[in-house]
Amino acid sequence: MRTPNEMIGVVPVGDVPETPINVIAAHITGYLNLPAEILPPLDVPMDAFDPRRLQYDAGKILSRLETLDFGRFGKLIGVFNQDLFVPIFTHVYGEARQGGKAALVSLFRLGKISGGALPPEDVVLERAAKVALHELGHLFNQVHCEDHRCLMHFSGSLEDLDATPFNFCRYCAEALRI
Amino acid sequence: MSDKMNIMIVDDEKIVRESLYHWFSKEGHVVETAASGFEALEKLEAYPFELLFVDIKMPRMDGIELLGRIKADYPDTLVIIITAYGSIESAVTAMRMGASDYLLKPFKPDHLSLVMERIFHQKKLAAEFKYLKGRLDKITRFDNIIGQSAPMENIFRLIPEVAQSDTSVLITGETGTGKELVAKAIHAKSKRAQFPFIAINCGAMPDTLLESELFGHQRGAFTGAVLARKGFLEVVSGGTLFLDEIGEITGKMQIDLLRVLEEKRINRIGSSQPIEVDFRLISATRQNLEQAIAGGRFREDFYYRINVIHIDVPPLRKRKEDIPLLARHFLEKYSQETAKKVDHLDRAAMDILRNYDWPGNVRELENAIERAVVLAKSRTLGPEDLSFLGTSPVPVEMKRSLREVEKTHIRNILEQCDWNVTRAAKILDINRVTLHKKMNRYRITRESRDGSKALSAHAHPQ
Numbered sequence: 001m002r003t004p005n006e007m008i009g010v011v012p013v014g015d016v017p018e019t020p021i022n023v024i025a026a027h028i029t030g031y032l033n034l035p036a037e038i039l040p041p042l043d044v045p046m047d048a049f050d051p052r053r054l055q056y057d058a059g060k061i062l063s064r065l066e067t068l069d070f071g072r073f074g075k076l077i078g079v080f081n082q083d084l085f086v087p088i089f090t091h092v093y094g095e096a097r098q099g100g101k102a103a104l105v106s107l108f109r110l111g112k113i114s115g116g117a118l119p120p121e122d123v124v125l126e127r128a129a130k131v132a133l134h135e136l137g138h139l140f141n142q143v144h145c146e147d148h149r150c151l152m153h154f155s156g157s158l159e160d161l162d163a164t165p166f167n168f169c170r171y172c173a174e175a176l177r178i
Numbered sequence: 179m180s181d182k183m184n185i186m187i188v189d190d191e192k193i194v195r196e197s198l199y200h201w202f203s204k205e206g207h208v209v210e211t212a213a214s215g216f217e218a219l220e221k222l223e224a225y226p227f228e229l230l231f232v233d234i235k236m237p238r239m240d241g242i243e244l245l246g247r248i249k250a251d252y253p254d255t256l257v258i259i260i261t262a263y264g265s266i267e268s269a270v271t272a273m274r275m276g277a278s279d280y281l282l283k284p285f286k287p288d289h290l291s292l293v294m295e296r297i298f299h300q301k302k303l304a305a306e307f308k309y310l311k312g313r314l315d316k317i318t319r320f321d322n323i324i325g326q327s328a329p330m331e332n333i334f335r336l337i338p339e340v341a342q343s344d345t346s347v348l349i350t351g352e353t354g355t356g357k358e359l360v361a362k363a364i365h366a367k368s369k370r371a372q373f374p375f376i377a378i379n380c381g382a383m384p385d386t387l388l389e390s391e392l393f394g395h396q397r398g399a400f401t402g403a404v405l406a407r408k409g410f411l412e413v414v415s416g417g418t419l420f421l422d423e424i425g426e427i428t429g430k431m432q433i434d435l436l437r438v439l440e441e442k443r444i445n446r447i448g449s450s451q452p453i454e455v456d457f458r459l460i461s462a463t464r465q466n467l468e469q470a471i472a473g474g475r476f477r478e479d480f481y482y483r484i485n486v487i488h489i490d491v492p493p494l495r496k497r498k499e500d501i502p503l504l505a506r507h508f509l510e511k512y513s514q515e516t517a518k519k520v521d522h523l524d525r526a527a528m529d530i531l532r533n534y535d536w537p538g539n540v541r542e543l544e545n546a547i548e549r550a551v552v553l554a555k556s557r558t559l560g561p562e563d564l565s566f567l568g569t570s571p572v573p574v575e576m577k578r579s580l581r582e583v584e585k586t587h588i589r590n591i592l593e594q595c596d597w598n599v600t601r602a603a604k605i606l607d608i609n610r611v612t613l614h615k616k617m618n619r620y621r622i623t624r625e626s627r628d629g630s631k632a633l634s635a636h637a638h639p640q
Contacts, residue, residue, distance in 0.1 A: 059197075088197045088260075090286045098203045143206035154205070156288020 006074035008034050008136070012041040013061060013080040013104070019121075020107055020128045021079055027129035028077075031151075031166065032136060033178055042068070042078065055085040058095035058104055065102035075139050076102045077132055083108040093161070094131040096138040103135035112158070127161050137168075137176065145172050183301070184226065187211045188218040188244065189233040189260065194283075198231060201290070215239030215247075222252060224556040226519050229297060231281075234261045234268050242268055242275070249276040252522065254304070256297055323359045324507050327497035329490075333360065336489060341367035346439065346484045348424075349462040351491030354541030357462040358422060360491060365418040370458055373417030376410050381423030385431055390447060393434075399448025411444050414457045424484065425465035425476060432480040439483050459484060494536040494543060501531050504540060508547035509559070520551045522558040530564050568594060585620040588613070597624050 010025045021038055028036040048060035065078050084092050084106040093110065096103035110127040111119065130151060137152045145152035150169035155161040168178060185207045187198045195211040202209045210227065212218035215236060221227070230248065234241035245257050259272040259280040269280040278300060279293050325331070340347055341364045349357040358377055365375045380388060390400075394409030410419065421427075427435070438444055439459060443452045461484045470476035494501065505523060513521045523531075536542055550563040588606065595601040603613040616622075 059193075085284070086197045086201075087191075087193045088201075088284055089290075090284045092287060096204075097200055138204055144204055154287075154291055156286065156291045160288070 003074065006034055007072050008032075008036040009039045009070075009073035009076045010036055011039045011065065011068075011076050011078045013065075013078040014041065014044040014082065016041070016079050016081045016107070020125055023125045023129055024077070024079060024105070024132045027133060027166075028136065031133055031168070031178070032176065037073075039073075039076075044080075044082070050085070053085060055083045055091065056080070056106075058084045058086050058092055058106075062095060062097065062100075062102050062104055065104070066100070068102075070101065074101075075136065077136060078102065078104045079128070079132075080104060080106045081108060082106065093127075093155075094135040096135040098138055098143070099141040100139055103132075103139050105131045105135060110158070123162065126166070127158065130155075130161055130164060130166065133168075137172065140176055142172055142175055145169055147171075182206050182208070183228045183298075184208045185210070185229045185231070186218060186221060186227045187231045188213075188215065188236070188241075189231070190214060190236045191233070194233065194260070201287075205294075215241075215244035218244060219247060222248065222255070223522070223524070223558045226252075226521055226557050227255060228301065229256045229258065231258050231260055232277075234259055234265050234272065242272060245272055245275050245277055256300065258293065258297070323356055323363060324504050325497060325500040326503055327492075327499045329492045329497055330500060333489060333491065337363050338367050340364055340487050340489070343487075344368075344458055345486040346458070347460045347487045347489060348467075348485040349460065349489045349491060350467075351462075351464065352493045352537075352539055353464050354539035355491040355493055356540050357491055358420060360489060361418070361420045361460040361462065364460060365420075365458075368418070368458070370417050374414050375418050375420065376414045377420040377422060378410060379422045380431075381426035385428045388427065388431060389434070393444050394446040396446050396448035399446070403448070406446070409444070409446065411438060411455050411457065412446075412453060414455075416456055418458045418460055421459065421461045423463060424461040425463040425467055425470055429477060432477045436477070436480045436483055461485075494539045498532055501536075501543070502528060504543055505531050505547060508544045509551065512548045512551040516548075516551055518551055518554065519557050520554045520559060524558050524560050526561045527559045527564055530561055530567060534567050581620075584616070585622065588616055588620065589622050592617075592622065592624075 008025075008028050010021055010028070012021055025036040025038055028034055042065070044056070045060055045064040048056045048064070050057055061078060061080065061084075065076050068076065070076065084095065084104065086092055086095060091109060092106070094103065094105040105128060107124070107128055110131070111124045133151050134155075142152050144154045147153055147169040148163070149165055149167060150172055151164060151167060152169070152172045153164060155164055168176060182205075185202050187195050187202075187209065188211075189195050189198075190213055192213070195213070199209050199211055210221060210225075212221055215232075216239060218230065218232070222230075232241040232244055236244075241259055241261075245259065248255050248257055253276075256278045257272075257276070259269055259277045260283055261269045261272075261280055262283050266282075269277075269282075272280060278297060281290065281293060323330070323333070325334075337360065347361070347364060349360050351357050361377070362375060365371060378388070378391065383391065390403075390407075390409070392409045392411050394407050394412055395403045397403060397406045438455065442455055444455050445452055467476050467481055467485075471478050471481055494504075505528065509521060509523060513519065531543070531546075538545070546564065546567060547559075549566065550559050554563050588602075591602045591605050592599070595605065599610055599613055599617075603610045606613060608616075
């Protein structure tokens with residue numbers, strides 16, 4: 001359950017371009033009606049890299065984010081530019097623990113080839129914002145939604161993600177008190 | 179039907195358990211984890227999980243062995259095998275053993291999503307199948323008459339044949355064997371099925387009341403008859419009259435009913451106007467009517483009139499092979515009725531049910547299961563849930579001498595009576611002196627709680 005005016009901190013993890021960070025922060029304020037502030041970048045935790053998979057372990061980065069001093073921020077969302085995994089999955093676009101304090105978005109796969117051509121930048125930014133809103137939903141204890149037209153619906157592929165509109169269904173919106 | 183399920187993740191690797199736990203929590207499922215096959219079986223015994231994700235490679239009990247045990251004991255539980263590239267062959271074996279699907283580690287998130295969609299579809303189909311099968315069973319299984327033993331199969335064969343004719347049927351059998359269910363099944367299969375089925379327990383009412391109930395009465399026929407009333411013989415018109423405990427009716431009532439069966443006409447009490455009646459008579463008794471005839475308590479002519487076709491329903495102890503089937507049926511029934519998730523009987527509990535004598539027959543079994551379900555603390559009924567049956571969980575060994583059996587029985591009854599010899603003698607239906615003699619002869623003594631021998635029983639003041 002979110003509290004009114006809960007501050008959300010957007011944390012670049014490692015070297016991340018500025019635009020997606022700004023877009024994510026703006027969408028949090030625009031869609032969740034919560035103040036979002038961009039925080040100084042966090043160094044990539046070294047132990048998060050898995051040399052066998054050449055990917056970063058989302059769980060380890062989340063754990064690192066959770067150890068930060070939250071100060072006036074209720075939740076933190078990390079934005080990462082490398083490929084993320086959780087041990088059972090080949091990859092993830094984002095990760096959050098249900099009802100937790102920190103979430104993570106990876107931009108790495110969001111700019112990949114879709115339908116044979118590189119997607120335009122605005123599509124990539126939209127995808128990043130959708131993943132961020134979805135993961136924040138989990139931090140506010142929302143589970144996956146069955147409605148395909150809701151941002152809390154699980155998107156397993158970029159096609160699914162693109163097909164999801166910028167919208168929370170009325171049940172999720174009600175639960176998120178938007 | 180909700181697509182939220184009770185899921186258990188079984189994997190010896192903590193990281194896998196945690197990853198899947200978080201994933202399914204986000205989906206809104208109820209998730210539990212187990213680090214080994216043994217832990218999974220323990221949790222399954224306590225709670226009905228619908229879906230298990232089982233890692234194929236685990237120490238001590240691998241996924242294949244666990245799958246085998248799940249499918250043997252909980253066939254409705256769905257299992258998805260998690261495997262690495264190196265063990266695809268085992269995954270194929272698992273599919274042959276009844277696994278619903280398998281996932282190769284690591285898998286794509288959308289692949290897991292697809293598998294879950296398939297599982298939900300499978301679950302929906304299974305629920306529909308179960309519902310339709312239940313409907314079909316109700317149509318074809320003569321309601322609650324359940325059995326696969328030879329005598330019951332014989333009854334099942336007999337029912338539709340008997341139903342075609344209109345002759346009187348006598349159903350014999352001990353109390354609680356399901357005589358009324360057989361009568362109802364005959365009625366349901368007969369051409370009278372759309373007319374009433376009226377059951378009267380003759381043993382439960384005095385003769386005058388039974389007469390008035392059956393024949394009806396005119397207004398003023400006797401004190402209190404302020405209105406004219408139709409009797410059941412009229413009300414049943416076109417249907418089946420089931421007279422239970424027929425052996426209890428008086429000689430006069432036997433004559434009256436014999437006349438009705440021959441003339442198909444009745445007179446209401448206090449009326450001389452005959453009324454045509456049309457019904458089929460099915461009677462039932464737990465008595466030996468031939469002995470009652472020999473003793474002069476039952477009329478021979480009436481007996482032959484009601485006993486054109488005879489069906490004997492065997493007591494439960496003579497068809498013990500039906501006990502598991504019946505037990506599972508009642509378990510399912512009361513599990514649904516009481517909304518308690520008790521849907522499994524362990525082997526020791528089943529042994530108790532098989533070895534118990536069931537003097538109250540199927541009715542007693544049904545009551546026992548209902549009681550056990552209501553009081554059960556976990557999903558699985560064990561011996562402790564059936565302790566009220568007062569049987570030893572140890573099955574009777576067949577190669578024991580009469581002397582040994584008597585000794586054990588006396589000891590059990592004494593323990594049950596807290597070593598009160600008077601009460602034990604009463605249960606054993608022998609006098610106290612005889613019981614003391616037997617206790618001396620068999621050297622039956624009370625053992626103190628710490629296991630050491632205490633005073634001999636005959637020394638106890640009773």
